[in-house]
Amino acid sequence: MAVKGTGILVVEDDVKIRKLIVLYLEKEGYEVYEASDGEEALVAFRKYDPCLVILDLMLPKVSGEEVCKSIRADWKEEIPIIMLTAKVEEQSRIEGLKSGADDYVTKPFSPGELVARVESILRRTNQRCSKITYRGLTIKVLRGEVHYQGESISLTQHEFRLLYFLMMHPNQILTREQIIDELYPHNEKIVTERTIDVHIGKLREKLKWDGDSELIETIRGMGYRFVAYQK
Template sequence: MLVVDDELDITELITLYLQREGYTVHTADNGEDALRIAETLIPDLIVLDMNLGKMDGIEVCRSLRSGACADVPIVFLSCKSEDRDIIRGLSEGGDDYITKPFSPGQLVARIQAHIRRRRTRERNGEDAAAVLSFPGLEIDFRTLEVRLNGDKVALSAKEFELLSVLARQPNRVFPLEELYRRVWQSDSMGDTRTLMVHVSNLRKKMESDPARPRWVQTVRGFGYRFSPGTPGDD
């Protein structure tokens, strides 16, 4: 586990809570050290402060996503709670976004959910022999790849999981709470904006017209569904 924050008291607090749960924790207080440690150790998860000074969290996240830590879950910490800040963090590769001040217990629970999901996926290979095929779309759980009209779509780990949950039960409407629980492996709903941003990012990568999505559609007042049929208005 890697915790990156330039506020020592926060780093020590998170480290204390994680060590109580039996995790080995490495820390860094700047982006350069964070990248060096991450590329060397390949941690199970990275807690990353957005505001690090010379090299901010967004820059660190971009570098991590282009290297050996491309699939490592990243949980952003930030004192910024505006929609545009959350959207930016998740769009740049974050898997989760938690605002300061935060509950250490809730942070640990979210971290455990990400790690549990990743380890389950690695252990089971997401049904290693399974391939879901729809007209123009293929989801391969052996290689964790998605192909749209024959072209590979570069999805983040959470985007792939989100698509997988929906596509395994086409046309079923998933309430927001259930979809969040399945993808983030948490009984707590957390921030609905996290789920909505990931849906938005998924559409931008997969839909020719994200405003009229073919694949991941909104059922207003209920949640989302995967539709292998025709586009709908969102």
């Protein structure tokens, strides 16, 4: 089963191959970012901070090996990297692994098998990737950070806990009562449903969503829902 809310960067200069990989990953519920060359890959990696990278070995501008080494040198040892290549020689595979790759897939390959390898690696490493990502919005639980479209967002403690609670229950309706219990577990003071509405309003203002459907949806007479993906 796919780890929902997990961001993956796919770096591949062949458009057809890249789009096929993206299609299979998104079908399994992953948040996928794309890059077509080594320079784009490094920019996208720093912007989106993914939990896993699928990286073609032979890339324009900056090679896959150099991208891999740069990621490893950038204090990101915990980020798993799957290397893709058309080269079948043993020495090429060894060089890829030495550059920091965790796995090696030779072209042509089965997209289903690649997804299976992704899932296998994430089962082993996902606890070290303590972040949730949907639609360009990432919350880093241990660091207490929120990033939206690569930009840092400053939230209050209650706003952070509210967003985390919503993102932990993607596409689920949460009542105001449930949110009150989560944000104010000991109920030290009287908290009204209006307080939750105010928190939601401020959170929406800071996220400034401009897409077709808002990130936090109001369900009239029931509560709120974080719209992680369209069903």
